[in-house]
Amino acid sequence: MIEIKNLTKAFDTKKITDNLNLTIKENDFMVVIGRSGVGKSVLLKQVIGLIKPDSGKIMIDKQNIGKLDKKELEQVYKKCGYVFQFAALLDSLNVFENIGITLLENGVSSENVRPLVMEKIRSVGLSKDVLKKYPAELSGGMKKRVGLARTLMLSPKIIMYDEPTTGLDPITVKLIHELIQKTHTNLNATTLVISHDVEVFKYAKTVSMLHDGKIIYTGPAKTIWECDNPYIYQFIRGLGEGPIKAII
Numbered sequence: 001m002i003e004i005k006n007l008t009k010a011f012d013t014k015k016i017t018d019n020l021n022l023t024i025k026e027n028d029f030m031v032v033i034g035r036s037g038v039g040k041s042v043l044l045k046q047v048i049g050l051i052k053p054d055s056g057k058i059m060i061d062k063q064n065i066g067k068l069d070k071k072e073l074e075q076v077y078k079k080c081g082y083v084f085q086f087a088a089l090l091d092s093l094n095v096f097e098n099i100g101i102t103l104l105e106n107g108v109s110s111e112n113v114r115p116l117v118m119e120k121i122r123s124v125g126l127s128k129d130v131l132k133k134y135p136a137e138l139s140g141g142m143k144k145r146v147g148l149a150r151t152l153m154l155s156p157k158i159i160m161y162d163e164p165t166t167g168l169d170p171i172t173v174k175l176i177h178e179l180i181q182k183t184h185t186n187l188n189a190t191t192l193v194i195s196h197d198v199e200v201f202k203y204a205k206t207v208s209m210l211h212d213g214k215i216i217y218t219g220p221a222k223t224i225w226e227c228d229n230p231y232i233y234q235f236i237r238g239l240g241e242g243p244i245k246a247i248i
């Protein structure tokens with residue numbers, strides 16, 4: 001479970017998260033939506049410790065991550081997997097090395113890492129032929145799968161995805177969403193997806209919307225198309241008129 005309390009982070013004078021509150025319950029599959037540039041990635045990066053908040057509190061499994069020392073923090077983050085917005089593969093390493101990186105860096109031999117990598121590569125629907133390829137030789141959808149396979153190596157209890165389907169064709173979008181759902185069910189993991197893709201509502205349990213530094217709505221994904229919150233209504237239909245002003 002993740003509890004975010006009064007989280008504030010400003011760049012220059014602009015507050016990107018502004019006293020933001022959000023709770024992601026255990027085993028939830030939550031999607032956080034919001035316009036491009038609203039601060040979704042900044043929110044997620046604060047949760048995973050890549051950006052330090054100015055104030056506020058983030059609790060992961062009842063541990064206040066702002067109050068932990070390096071070792072304790074490592075223990076908490078061991079439970080968390082993060083799939084980056086642009087896959088963030090290392091260009092100089094091949095797919096096998098990218099997926100196995102944590103174990104390989106910790107001195108586990110290639111022979112011992114290989115069966116685990118094979119299992120993960122299969123679970124994300126790729127064939128073993130990709131293992132020798134370098135990131136530059138992969139399509140966008142393949143990179144996202146490899147990024148997910150790398151995260152799955154650590155069997156996380158909490159798994160977070162930043163824009164897992166941006167830039168993919170509709171069929172690959174569906175396959176990636178199915179993969180996220182399968183991973184959610186198989187690992188029994190708490191899942192947090194940052195997205196502006198309305199297709200993800202078919203798979204998620206809860207939807208939250210980030211607007212103007214705050215979570216302005218949280219509700220069930222199943223009935224989101226009937227939701228009469230004006231921000232949600234406008235966002236999911238992409239209407240020009242409504243409470244959210246166009247940024248041009």
Ligand SMILES: Nc1ncnc2c1ncn2[C@@H]1O[C@H](COP(=O)(O)OP(=O)(O)OP(=O)(O)O)[C@@H](O)[C@H]1O
Pocket residue numbers: 011016034035036037038039040041042043163196
């Ligand atoms: N390290 C940083 N330093 C300064 N400003 C930043 C930094 N990271 C993000 N920002 C600013 O914070 C705002 C929110 O950025 P963020 O990447 O979180 O948006 P987003 O909602 O994820 O957008 P998208 O949907 O396009 O991914 C933007 O105005 C961005 O320029």
Ligand SMILES: [Mg+2]
Pocket residue numbers: 040041042085162163
């Ligand atoms: Mg982003």
